[in-house]
Amino acid sequence: PLKCKPSRTFSVHASASAADDSVVTLLDYGAGNVQTPEDILHAKRLIFPGVGAFAPAMDVLNKKGLAEALCAYIQQDRPFLGICLGLQLLFDSSEENGPVKGLGLIPGVVGRFDSSNGCRVPHIGWNAIKLTKDSEILDDIGSSHVYFVHSYRAIPSEDNKEWISSTCNYGDNFIASVRRGNVHAVQFHPEKSGGKNSLHAVKKRDKMNSTSYSLFLLYHGLVCSLYSGLSFAEVGLSVLRRFLYPKSEATKVIACLDVRTNDNGDLIVTKGDQYDVREQTAENEVRNLGKPVDLAGQYYKDGADEVSFLNITGFRDFPLGDLPMLQVLRYASENCFVPLTVGGGIRDFTDGNGRHYSSLEVASEYFRSGADKISIGSDAVYAAEEYLKTKVKTGKSSLEQISRVYGNQAVVVSIDPRRVYLRDPNEVEFKSVKVTNPGPHGEEYAWYQCTVNGGREGRPIGAYELAKAVEELGAGEILLNCIDCDGQGKGFDIDLIKLISDAVSIPVIASSGAGAVEHFSEVFSKTNASAALAAGIFHRKEVPIQSVKEYLLKEGIEVRM
Ligand code: 1PR
Known part of the structure; x- marks a missing residue:
């Protein structure tokens, strides 16, 4: 239900009427939505996902009179579930672009994670939580990671301790969830926390008929239905485990779908060799490895921690004209309860009729269609070049605008570098590394030249310089490809990934070249990558995601099983 297109009110049962207690109101204050304070005051139960950054969210809530209505609703102890920003807004204030005043229902200031203690910020990942009191809605979490x-x-304090229902450790011990009476809020994303799910599983487990099932939903405040279908014994064990052994962060395995239209006009998943996606046949057709929605659903079931869609011809097509891609996202998000990232073509655009679209509008459409994060390629390269040249942050680049509105955790920068060998590191002004495997003429060094337009054009900037610049401009994560390794199955470019993951404090996703389970453990043990992404081996069913995770676990690397 949480993946419904943002709506005012919807029902968990097709037959429910507005007077029915099973009607859930989803508070969506953004995107020109017309919600009013009355929608909140008349809600039977309210879910508040809270999207974007703290300041713009509070601004809208105040301007529309929603803040006052929300406070009244919560103070009356009516059923409420806040998610992520929907938890943070309950506090006194936030340091995000602030200080900015919050709803003031829970004492405390929402502060930024401290990256100086070695943790990458934003915190993007799967962690175990420690329950501190009965939270009702957390007891059914089937997975030990959320x-x-x-x-x-x-941060927990004497003043807010009566609210706290669970905490989590990521450098700091922070509040993972709060609960008082019927008011619940979670910092994590239950709708993205996978688990065996789902409504059906819960229903089956408790042998409920429709009526008692509906009561179950009401009683448990909806969200627990998003969690696993484990037996009570398993649930009990998993809860006990979390009390006793809260774990650290799990590494992530990401499945990537390179999507484009083939010569017949069908949207397909393709996969290149060093970015060349055409078959070496007389027809030279685009390699077709399946349908995007089907494959995404499959990878979710197989245990992928995230799924990425890259619209690889987005640089030349206008994404808002590419309705099938938006539809793919909508359908995929109905069946994939892990985060979805989408990239390709995110930039300002003027169409044939002279109508201008900002990159923010393009990104907003992707978010509305079900994306959790957007990924910017070419446009981030231009923004970084400009920034390095002028040393001025204009605030106008797509990267800056989108991260300002949606928060930097929602903005990934995808880098497409190509290795350029050097005899002497002083031959170029860009950062180079001593490579593990010398070049074709015995060169011992290389720099990594960034490219745009799907690797078609090299730019005068290195991957190292780009990564540092985009971090300063507001990127929350880096997807680090390598054209030389793409589709080769010989392993990730460890030299490159080490260079970049040591240079920035935001999370780095290692990509390109995975061919065996050992390649995943190698990248996690030799570099500071937070996640590893693969495409070809999953599409060709050579190595199942489950085997990758089992191998990592065997090697002592924490994963979400
Ligand atoms: O420049 O903002 O429009 O974004 C375009 C996006 O499309 C970028 O993220 C860019 O990486 C991607 N892209 C463009 N052309 C291609 C291509 O392959 N011809 N795909 C492309 C990039 C690389 C990875 C791939 C990994 C893993 N593909 O996404 O999935 O290399 O593959 P492997 O495990 O099989 O080795 P913009």
Whole structure:
């Protein structure tokens, strides 16, 4: 239900009427939505996902009179579930672009994670939580890890301790959830925390008929239905485990779908060799490896921690004209309860009729269609070049605008570098590394030249310089490809990934070249990558995601099983 297109009110049962207690109101204050304070005051139960950054969210809530209505609703102890920013807004204030005043219902200041203690910020990943009191809605979490994506967090204190129902450790011990009476809020994303799910599983487990099932939903405040279908014994064990052994962060395995239209006009998943996606046949057709929605659903079931869609011809097509891609996202998000990232073509655009679309509008449409994060390629390269040249942050680049409105945790920068060998590191002004495997003429060094337009054009900037610049401009994560390794199955470019993951304090996703389970453990043990992404081996069913995770676990690397 949480993946419904943002709506005012919807029902968990097709037959429910507005007077029915099973009607859930989803508070969506953004995107020109027309919600009013009355919608809140008349809600039977309210879910508040809270999207974007703290300041713009509070601004809208105040301007529309929603803040007052929300406070009244919560103070009356009516059923409420806040998610992520929907938790943070309950506190006194936030340091995000602030200080900014919050709803003031829970004492405390929402502050930024401290990256100086070695943790990457934003915090994007799967962590175990420690229950501190009966939270009712957390007792059914089937997985021992839940998904977080945030740069700011609230800290437990004497003043707010009566609210806290669970905490999590990520450098700091922070508040993972709060509960008082019927009011619940979670910092993590239950709707993205996978688990065996789902409504059906819960229903089956408790042998409920429709009526008692509906009561169950009401009683448990809706969200627990998003969690696993484990037996009570398993649930009990998992709860006990979390009390006793809260774990650290799990590494992530990401499945990537390179999507484009083939010569017949069908949207397909393709996969290139060093970015060349055409078959070496007389027809030279685009390699077709399946349908995007089907594959995404499959990878979710197989245990992928995230799924990425890259619209690889987005640089030349206008994404808002590419309705099938938006539809793919909508359908995929109905069946994938892990985070979805989408990239390709995110930039300002003027169409044939002279109508201008900002990159923010493009990104907003992707978010509305079900994306949790957007990924910017070419446009981030231009923004970084400009920034390095002028040393001025104009605030106008797509990267800056989108991260300002949606928060930097929602903005990934995808880098497409190509290795350029050097005999002497002083031959170029860009950062180079001593490579593990010398070049074709015995060169011992290389720099990594950034490219745009799907690797078609090299730019005068290195991956190292780009990564540092985009971090300063507001990127929350880096997707680090390598054209030389793409589709080769010989392993990730460890030299490159080490260079970049040591240079920035935001999370880095290692990509390109995975061919065996050992390649995943190698990248996690030799570099500071937070996640590893693969495409070809999953599409060709050479290595199942489950085997990758089992191998990592065997090697002592924490994963979400
Ligand atoms: O420049 O903002 O429009 O974004 C375009 C996006 O499309 C970028 O993220 C860019 O990486 C991607 N892209 C463009 N052309 C291609 C291509 O392959 N011809 N795909 C492309 C990039 C690389 C990875 C791939 C990994 C893992 N593909 O996404 O999935 O290399 O593959 P492997 O495990 O099989 O080795 P913009």
